[in-house]
Amino acid sequence: MTTTKIKGRWIVAFDGAEHRLVENGVVVYSGATIDHAGRDDGRPADRVIDAGNDLVMPGLINTHVHIGSQAGDRMILDGGRRDLFRSGFLNHWPAKGRGGTNLFAFEDVGASLRYSLASLARFGSTTVVEMGGEFEDDPAGLANLAAELGIRLYTAPGFASAGYYYDQGGRLNLAWDEAGGLAALDRAIAFAEAHDGDHDGLIRAILVPFEFYTSTPELLTGAKRAAERLGIGITLHCSESVIEVHDTIRRTGKTPIQVLADLGVLGPEVVLGHGLYTGGHSQIAFPFDTDLRLLAESGTSVAHCPAVFARRGVVLESFDRYRDAGVNLALGTDSYPQDIVEEMKFAAIMAKAVTRSFEAGNARDVFNAATLGGARALGRGDLGRLAPGAAADIVIVDFARLRIGPLLDPIRALIHCGSGEMVRHVVVAGRDVIADGRVLAWDEGALLAAVRRSTEDAWSRFADYHAGTEPLDAAYPPSFRRLGGT
Ligand SMILES: [Zn+2]
Known part of the structure; x- marks a missing residue:
């Protein structure tokens, strides 16, 4: 087994309780496992990587990603329907007519997935949900692509009891099919039984009822029972849109999180995507604040994706309030760009802006969310840390950059000055995935060309999935009109 030693100016090592900075330290790993992280104790290695003045940190854990989602969320930037109360995905996710298609049907799935997977690794995510x-x-196609690239992936085919569609009057509706949802759950369970642990453990199964709002109680409790039986996790979108939260409160008298608690679905193996419109949020007119206590007491995690919501004018209230309530926070990049380093910056800055406090969104807490918080959300004591026995998932960030400049604290420099573009080396399970800032498995130029072709093709067929009658440049006007255009 090959032993590798990474030497660097700044090592983020884990002391068993918390991250510690080690100046001029090392990380040593054999095969897929870390032997040592800390001061150089002189142990020999077959291979030495000199990281110079760079930052050496644990691989980042990205707990909420739509890997194949390209055209929709880029299209709606600065625009979209006003009757969706700022929701982004409801602009492009619903089908055109009941049983119709949405824009995903017009994208090249393979090109989308390869592009996003490569971006995720390139910008520092080593574990992705x-x-x-x-x-x-x-159903195993995505898992096989992730393994080909060499990153960790939590996946299974998602399921729902209902699908969104726009009717001929342009109204948003749900088409319910409970039997179809339960059959899709069975398919996800079969996937988990067949593929959990594939590719030397890089691939792990997780059950994904797409949304609280589109799941019946039977589907949610069925997923919970299956997850407990299989010993795997569950993740679902919850408390992410005003429509979902208000509809739920009007029908049940409870918030979505209260409903989940009463169904017995919350728990330490559950990760809520977004979980931001909780009781007490200033934008839902429901000041009765029991949600955070329910999340904390049950050990449920929240996958916080600040960038995609900030683009819609929506913010979690607040990172520090959740943390202080005892809620485990993890981070996710959702749709684009798949840059978990920049996501840390959004988490920090949005926390400061929404609380009007410079003490909020501390770099320490945000870094912890992208490492230890993600690991806890996935029940993985071996991830998100550089320590003996932990997985050899390691990221080296190039600090010889003008945008880093002088630094008093490398973690603050990373979060407030850095970006995922500065990631130059990524190791997952002891194997190099990124070297010299390049994806090793695939040709970046080719996959970029393919995803642009796929997405431009989807945009060119706007009328086939858009529920309205206006063309793309009327529904989503460009920043500047084209020269010679009308
Ligand atoms: Zn999402």
């Missing part, structure tokens, strides 16, 4: 997307005819 996919929110239920897949190859339509091959």
Whole structure:
């Protein structure tokens, strides 16, 4: 077994309780496991990587990603329907007509997935949770691509009891099919039984009821029972849109999180995507604040994706309030860009802005969310840390950059000056995935060309999935009109 030693100016090592900075330290790993992280104790290695003045940190854990999602969320930037109360995905996710298609049907799935997976690794994510997307005819296709690239992936085909569609009057509706949802749950369970642990453990199964709002109680409790039986996790979107929260309160008198608690679905193996419109949020007119206590007491985690919501004018209230309530916070990049380093910056800055406090969104807490918080959300004591026995998932960030400049604290420099572009080396399970800032498994130029072709093709067929009658440039006007255009 090959032993590798990484030497660097700044090592983020884990002391068993918390991260510690080690100046001029080392990380030593043999095979897929870390032997030592800390001061150089002189132990020999077959291979030495000199990280110079760079930052050496644990691989980052990205707990909420739509890997195949390209055209929709980019299209709606600065625009979209006003009757969705700022929700982003409801602009492009619903089908055109009941039983119709949405824009995903017009994208090249393979090109989308390769591009996003490569970006995730390139920008420092070593473990990724996919929110239920897949190859339509091959549920293991995405897992096989992740393994080809060499990163850790939590995945299974997602399921729902209802699908969104716009009717001919342009109104948003749900088409319910409980039997179809339960059959899709069975398919996800079969996937988990067949594929959990594939590719030397890089691939792990997770059950993904897409949304609280589109799941019946039977589907949610069925997923909970299956997850307990299989010893795997569950993740679902919850408390992410005003429509979902208000509809739930009007129908049940309870918030979505209260409903989940009463169904017995919350728990330490459950990760709520977003979980931001909780009782007490200033934008839902429901000041009765029991949600955070329910999350904390049950050990439920929240996958916080600040960038995608900030683009819609929506913010979690607040990172520090959740943390102080005892809620485990993890981070996710959702749709684009798949840059978990920049996501840390959004988490920090949005926390400061929404609380009007410079003490909020501390770099320490945000870094912990992207490492230890993600590991806890997935029940993985071996991830998100550089320590003996932990997985050899390691990221080296190039600090010889003008945008880093002088630094008093490397973690603050990373979060407030850095970006995922500065990641230059990534190791997952002891194997190099990124070297010299390049993806090793695939040709970046080719996959970028393919995803642009796929996405431009989807945009060119706007009328096929858009519920309105206006063309793309009227529904989503460009920043500047084209020269010579009308
Ligand atoms: Zn999502």
